[in-house]
Amino acid sequence: MDFSSKLLENAVNEVSQLPGIGKRTALRLVLHLLKQPESQTLRLSQSLQKMREEINFCKNCHNISDTTLCEICANPNRDESLVCVVEDIRDVMAIENTSQYRGQYHVLGGKISPMDGVGPMDLNIPTLVEKAKSGKVSEIIFALSSTMEGDTTNFYIFKQIEGTQVTTTTIARGISVGDELEYADEITLGRSILHRIPFETSLKSS
């Protein structure tokens, strides 16, 4: 792509780094911004910068939060003995939308993926194992997407907490293999959260 302006080229290059955005789309977005009042671009860049500088992660569940403890962890009505393991905030939002879950979460921040160079130590797994050994948790629910990386991660955690008093379960899936939680419809996901099955059973059936 030949640009008549280096400034335009730089902006297009930055925007095209985003997932799913090719150079053509990036150019369209940048030209759109140029047509809008300057204040809009300023608000966009300032909100992104503010988010990066001030973003906080809940010290208990690692979910993105504006406070030290997120609203869910700080809520005394949520059952802290029940911990649902998810990949990121999108899964928390999807499960919260079902209104069927009254426990807490543990956000891993990804899944174990040797192909992408992501190992157990790159994720929030040590604090989960610590939680499991603390005696405060009675059940850990695996709710990662049922991809190979999801299964590997579940199994790794399962092995790490073997021998503790914690029961491990997995959400019963009406969701087909490979589907991400965020795309599952609320009723199916709500049912899955209520009708969970022992993790060992899920190992035998797969």
Ligand SMILES: [Zn+2]
């Ligand atoms: Zn939290």
